Every structure is written in structure tokens, then in C-alpha cells.
Amino acid sequence: MHGSFRETSLLHSCLAPLLCLGLLLTGIGEANSQEPPQRELVVATKEAAPFSMKAPDGTWRGISVELWHRIAEQAKLRYRFVEEPTVQGLLQGTAAGRYDASVAALTITAERERMLDFSHPFYLSGLGIAVPSASPSAWTLIVRTLTSVGFVQAILALIGLTLAVGLLIWFLERRHNEDFGGGAIKGLGTSIWWSAEAMTQASTGYLAPRTGLGRALAVLWMVASIVAIAVFTASVTSTLTAGKLQGLVTTVGDLASARVGAVQGSSTEEYLISRRISYQRFPTPHDGLTAIRNGTLDAFVYDKPLLAWIVREQFSSSAAMLDVTFDQQMYGIALPLGSGLRKPIDVVMLDTIQGEWWRQTLFTYLGER
Known part of the structure; x- marks a missing residue:
């Protein structure tokens, strides 16, 4: 038993230096792997x-x-x-x-x-937007405004109110006023027509509610329609004026309704896709800014410092940078x-x-x- 103990001690004493040497070489190897070549x-x-x-x-x-x-x-x-x-x-x-x-x-x-x-x-920056430096034409603004999502929504809202008031007038007057009677189709048609005339202040006075509730609703609708038309007109006018003075794209939110360009394969595409913004792909920023100069693009989105440099050096007469930075990026x-x-x-x-x-x-x- 004493012999076995001596053999074990001898084995440990031989292995210890080898183990230390191995650890030393490993440490040196790891240290060298971190040194620059x-x-x-x-x-x-x-x-x-x-x-x-x-x-x-x-x-x-x-x-x-x-x-x-x-x-x-x-x-x-x-x-x-x-x-x-x-x-x-x-x-x-x-x-x-x-x-x-x-x-x-x-x-x-x-x-x-x-x-x-x-x-x-x-360097910390983000995406930037280049837009045409010249204001768009009046007809371009009118067409864009009339075909915009906001304009269509406003028109649909006015039509919906007109139909709702026409339906209520028919329900209140159909049994007391022959002008709104004569069957559902004829009565509803007349009521809706009257509602549209009242909203546009174009009524000739030939058709008029006779019941108390009908007349109260008519007065309320006439007042409300004046306010609605005034707000609608002011909104369209301010949109056209702002567009004439500032252009079609003034903020990041305007990109959704504009003709947008981006460099294919760039990180800009990831941002536009994630926001479901439609865009055209261009091989280089130069191609996208050329499209802006030619009037076929409303905005071009790219890394802001790179885009600002190209605009300043090559497209200063046809494009301008918006004072916005979004989607922070690190270089x-x-x-x-x-x-x-x-x-x-x-x-x-x-x-x-x-x-x-x-x-x-x-x-x-x-x-x-």
C-alpha cells in the first residue's frame, strides 16, 4: 500500500510541471491571437x-x-x-x-x-430625404390633392352624412309629407336629394320638411353642413398653399403618398418595407437624384450625410435636403x-x-x- 502511495505521488510530481507548461503555452497562444498581425x-x-x-x-x-x-x-x-x-x-x-x-x-x-x-x-446619423428644390406646378398639386387618401376620406364622410340625414328625413316625413312619400325608393331618393341640396345651400325651397322633428333636423343639418364645408374648403386650400410653398414632401409622414426612391440593396429598403412605403429602386444615389431633377420622383431616401454631400456637390440647383433625420444608424x-x-x-x-x-x-x- 505504501508502494502504491509513492507511485501516485511520483506521477503527480511529473504531471504538475507538464500541466503548468500547457497552461502557460495556452495563455501565450490566446494572448498572441489577440495581437494585431x-x-x-x-x-x-x-x-x-x-x-x-x-x-x-x-x-x-x-x-x-x-x-x-x-x-x-x-x-x-x-x-x-x-x-x-x-x-x-x-x-x-x-x-x-x-x-x-x-x-x-x-x-x-x-x-x-x-x-x-x-x-x-x-459616427451616428440616420436616413435623410432629398426633394425637388423647385415648387411643383399648381395643376400637379391639384391632381395630387384630389387623388390623395385624405381627400377621398373627406368626400366619403360628407356623402355618408348626406345619406344618413336623407334617411332620417324620409323616416320622419314619409307619412306626413307627400313630397317624401310614394314608396321607399321614390321617398328615399327625394330625401337624399333634399339633404344634398341643404348641405350645398342650393335648395330652391320646393322641397321642405313639415313635421317639427323634421324641421329641427333640417336646421341642425344646414348649420352643421356650413361648418363641414367650410372646414373642408379650408383644409384643401391650406394643403394646396403648403404644397406650393414647401413641396409635396415636408415630413417623413408624407412619404406614404409620394413617389419615393431608394438605392437597391441599401439599409434604406429595410426601413421603407417595414413602413409599407412604396418606392422605386435605383442603382446609385446619383440615379435617384437625377430622377428628382427630371420630375419623375418626389423624394429620395438615403443615408443623410452621403445624400447631403451628393446634393451639395452635384445637384444643388435641382434638389434640397429636408431638415429631418430618422431611423438612427451607426457607422x-x-x-x-x-x-x-x-x-x-x-x-x-x-x-x-x-x-x-x-x-x-x-x-x-x-x-x-
Whole structure:
């Protein structure tokens, strides 16, 4: 028994150093996996002014590009840029490991987080709306107003009130007034006709209720119809005036009744689909703004800073930005899952975006303080 005890002790004494060595190597391996690679990194980007823009000599500049330059300098990273034509190409290439990072105007979404890692957000914005800078024609406003959902609802409400009052008048007068008698069809037809005349103040006085209740209802209906017509007329007039002065789309709520455009494959589509807003798809923001200039679109929805830049640089005479921001979005640097770059990038980024250099960069490109 003493021999067995000695063998067990000897075995433990041999295994202990091996176990410690294994744990040490594992810790070193884990630590090294978190270190950024020392090789030259492949960083993908695409044209997305003002975040990433390619100069004629092939160099890149922009908000995201300058931020990456600063991060790489602080973290001592070697890298080279490669161009990818589409956002989908950036995301798929980074997820597959062909690119060590993607730097452009990439919004952080739940769907993208499933296939990628993202750095800490470096810019918070949202969607914006570009509209024609010129006021629509009077006839365009009239046609849009007459065919709008609100106008149709108002007309149906007035018709419904007219039918209801006509039915009540017939019920009260049919046995006491030959003008509203003579069978249900004839009596109801006459009552409804009288109700419509009373509402529009076009009655000739030929038809009139004779019972006390009928006359009380007639007086009440005449007064109520004057108010209803006045409110209806004022509403239509204010709509036409506002549309002439401000345009067809002034708020996010106006998108539901307007001709809306969006870039296909962008996060804007998710927002419009979730709100059940009909829209046309365009390959690029430039194509959508061209449609606004040609008068075939009432509003174009896209990432606000990108859209504002394109409007200012290329479409300032034909389009304008609404002073609204909605559906908040966060921009970040895309990385492969488990990338060791994430930690050093976040440390430098958080320090950078809180300083004066970052505020000056935003002011240079966006005019933001």
C-alpha cells in the first residue's frame, strides 16, 4: 500500500510541471491571437463620399479613410487599400477573410453583425430625404390633392352624412309629407336629394320638411353642413398653399403618398418595407437624384450625410435636403469574426473621436461642429 502511495505521488510530481507548461503555452497562444498581425493588412474600401473618395491619382481620402490612417499610425499597422465596387462585396470579402478590414460608410445592423465583427461606432446619423428644390406646378398639386387618401376620406364622410340625414328625413316625413312619400325608393331618393341640396345651400325651397322633428333636423343639418364645408374648403386650400410653398414632401409622414426612391440593396429598403412605403429602386444615389431633377420622383431616401454631400456637390440647383433625420444608424469599421484588430482599433478610435482632430475632420467634410 505504501508502494502504491509513492507511485501516485511520483506521477503527480511529473504531471504538475507538464500541466503548468500547457497552461502557460495556452495563455501565450490566446494572448498572441489577440495581437494585431505584423504583416501588411489588406483594407477594402469603395466610393462613398464624403466617407471614402478616390482621387485621380488613385489615393483615397474622406472621413473614414482619414480615421483609418490615424488608427493605423497610432496602432503601428502596415496596410494597403484595395477597391471594391459594392457594399455587398465589402461585407462578403471581409467575412470570408480576403480583407482584414473594410473602411467606407458601413452601417452596423443585426444582420451584418451575424457575419462580421464591427469596431466601436465612429459616427451616428440616420436616413435623410432629398426633394425637388423647385415648387411643383399648381395643376400637379391639384391632381395630387384630389387623388390623395385624405381627400377621398373627406368626400366619403360628407356623402355618408348626406345619406344618413336623407334617411332620417324620409323616416320622419314619409307619412306626413307627400313630397317624401310614394314608396321607399321614390321617398328615399327625394330625401337624399333634399339633404344634398341643404348641405350645398342650393335648395330652391320646393322641397321642405313639415313635421317639427323634421324641421329641427333640417336646421341642425344646414348649420352643421356650413361648418363641414367650410372646414373642408379650408383644409384643401391650406394643403394646396403648403404644397406650393414647401413641396409635396415636408415630413417623413408624407412619404406614404409620394413617389419615393431608394438605392437597391441599401439599409434604406429595410426601413421603407417595414413602413409599407412604396418606392422605386435605383442603382446609385446619383440615379435617384437625377430622377428628382427630371420630375419623375418626389423624394429620395438615403443615408443623410452621403445624400447631403451628393446634393451639395452635384445637384444643388435641382434638389434640397429636408431638415429631418430618422431611423438612427451607426457607422463602423467591418472586421472578420474574431479579428485581433478589434481591440487595438477600438482603443485608438475611442480616444480619437473624443478629441479636437475628429471635430475638425467632421467640420471639414460635413460642416459639423
